[in-house]
Amino acid sequence: MVRKKHFKATIEWSSSVKILLxxxxxxxxxYATAAPLTGAINKTDVQNLKETLKELGPLSHIxxxxxxxxxxxxxITQKSVKQSINRTLTTEQESQETLVLEVHLDILNIKSFxxxxxxxxxx
Numbered sequence: 168m169v170r171k172k173h174f175k176a177t178i179e180w181s182s183s184v185k186i187l188l189x190x191x192x193x194x195x196x197x198y199a200t201a202a203p204l205t206g207a208i209n210k211t212d213v214q215n216l217k218e219t220l221k222e223l224g225p226l227s228h229i230x231x232x233x234x235x236x237x238x239x240x241x242x243i244t245q246k247s248v249k250q251s252i253n254r255t256l257t258t259e260q261e262s263q264e265t266l267v268l269e270v271h272l273d274i275l276n277i278k279s280f281x282x283x284x285x286x287x288x289x290x
Contacts, residue, residue: 197235203240213238 202208213234220227
């Protein structure tokens with residue numbers, strides 16, 4: 168090994184493995200939380216991943232844990248989106264109902280004005 172002879176450099180495999188594991192864990196946690204919240208994946212994607220990972224045998228259980236968390240986050244996200252949509256629709260519906268009532272009141276005011284005007288002209 169040229170490097171070892173000239174620079175006395177070696178690789179610390181234990182440190183490299185620790186860094187790799189820490190990076191993998193951080194990436195998994197980030198993906199597990201960010202992907203469902205941003206809509207990058209959906210329930211079908213998670214089910215497909217689970218089905219694919221079944222081929223890994225006993226190792227599939229390791230991957231199922233973060234996938235289960237992702238599924239739960241998807242459910243929470245879907246519920247909050249539905250609630251937000253329902254609130255928006257309710258607000259829009261209330262606005263439309265208010266507008267309709269205002270138009271009806273305007274029409275009644277116009278009718279009242281016309282009847283008052285025409286009755287005062289006949290006097």
